[in-house]
Amino acid sequence: MKAKGIILNVLLAFVITFIAAIIVTLLWNLFIEKNGAIVDWKTSFTLAIIIGLVIPIVQRKDK
Numbered sequence: 001m002k003a004k005g006i007i008l009n010v011l012l013a014f015v016i017t018f019i020a021a022i023i024v025t026l027l028w029n030l031f032i033e034k035n036g037a038i039v040d041w042k043t044s045f046t047l048a049i050i051i052g053l054v055i056p057i058v059q060r061k062d063k
Helices: 002-032 041-062
Strands: none
Touching: 002 041
16 A cells, blocks of 8 residues: 555656646746747656655655
8 A cells, every 4th residue: 555655646746747847848938038839848857757756755754
């Protein structure tokens, strides 16, 4: 049961971070860089993978 909870937390953190990174990079390119509606997929995936793994592990260690 604990493994299922950890996997669920990792997936949830990944999805939330991925969506947030997509929105931020899209808005950055639209308003700051003036490149148009371009999403930086590499940055979004990298950030989502790192935060998606780190946050649930740190939360489990604190319990």
